[in-house]
Ligand SMILES: Nc1ncnc2c1ncn2[C@@H]1O[C@H](COP(=O)(O)OP(=O)(O)O)[C@@H](O)[C@H]1O
């Protein structure tokens with residue numbers, strides 16, 4: 001479980017995040033949704049320490065992240081997996097080396113154990129026998145899956161995904177979403193997914209935070225989203241006239 | 250790279266170096282990286298260095314012979330002069346400048362690309378000290394391998410001088426060999442290798458700095474790479490002057 005409490009963030013003289021609090025639950029996909037520029041990525045970056053908020057608290061299972069020393073943060077990060085928008089695979093390494101990398105760095109596993117773990121993770125994302133390919137040889141969807149395999153290799157307790165299906169076709173998007181949901185439930189991971197994709201909201205939105213211009217505007221589940229009467233959220237969900245007409249009354 | 254004053258650049262460079270030389274997470278991984286860098290930075294440049302050294306050695310010999318027309322200068326001075334030019338200046342400084350172009354732009358664009366494609370963020374999120382992981386092996390690898398490259402360059406330069414000198418009739422084989430054996434000062438080698446080690450450190454650390462603080466897109470990566478070559482060259486030339494003053498002028 002990760003809790004954020006009363007987070008504020010200003011870039012220059014523009015406040016981007018206003019007093020946002022939310023609880024991210026274990027074993028669930030916790031979605032942060034909102035229009036482009038509403039501050040979703042900024043919240044994620046604050047949670048993993050790439051950006052520091054001015055005020056507020058970030059608690060990882062009760063441990064105060066913001067007051068940790070660099071060493072303590074590095075220690076915690078060994079239990080964090082992150083799926084970047086572009087995958088962020090290491091170009092100079094094969095898929096297998098990419099997946100093994102965190103194991104090399106942080107475990108004392110033998111060569112065979114590492115290889116076994118890599119094969120397990122690659123298989124889990126349907127990339128078995130692709131061990132020796134380089135990232136440049138993969139399609140967008142494969143890159144995302146490979147990046148997911150890499151973030152899973154160390155058995156993360158926390159998983160962060162920034163727009164996991166941006167730039168993918170609808171079918172591949174659903175495959176990625178389903179994978180994220182499955183591993184989240186299977187390994188009881190506290191997963192945060194940043195998205196503005198309605199398919200994801202409906203498909204995996206078990207716990208949703210809706211951001212509007214940097215403020216928490218609404219929270220709830222995918223079932224509640226469809227029946228909300230929050231005006232801004234409605235506009236976001238039913239972006240098109242067509243959908244608005246289909247809205248359940 | 251945003252607009253920063255010289256002092257801010259120096260401060261940020263010092264902070265980056267400080268982060269670079271902190272305790273590695275896993276020694277074995279770093280050792281493996283160091284060997285990779287030795288291979289790609291050092292061995293990968295061997296061909297280029299060999300060709301340049303042989304040709305430059307040849308040209309230095311021919312030019313010396315062309316200039317030493319006075320009957321009071323013995324012809325073995327051609328060999329002697331070639332040896333000294335190559336050991337004191339050509340191999341350590343000119344070859345380092347060439348390496349600043351080849352290796353420097355390579356490092357800046359490699360690290361810059363990793364920055365803009367979030368690979369550096371990915372390392373940080375994993376809990377890896379990205380500065381140490383990416384930069385330390387390059388610095389250590391080059392500081393280790395550059396002196397060997399420069400010694401090879403010296404050897405090939407003097408060999409090139411011999412082959413060209415004899416082939417063009419600029420001096421005889423006997424005179425050239427007599428020349429390169431005369432008045433040898435071992436300290437000059439120490440001076441040359443000291444410069445080399447300093448230049449190796451400059452090339453890798455300055456280029457890494459430019460790559461590490463890239464942001465934007467492919468265009469900025471290109472700019473960082475160009476900038477690193479320019480800065481490297483200027484810093485090498487100034488350092489060359491300072492080290493020469495300190496070590497050779499008494
Ligand atoms: N490092 C930064 N410096 C200045 N402004 C930033 C920075 N990062 C994000 N912003 C601004 O903060 C706002 C929210 O950005 P972001 O969190 O990326 O939105 P989202 O991910 O929801 O599209 C945007 O207006 C963006 O321009």
Ligand SMILES: [Mg+2]
Nearest residue numbers: 040041042163
């Ligand atoms: Mg974003």
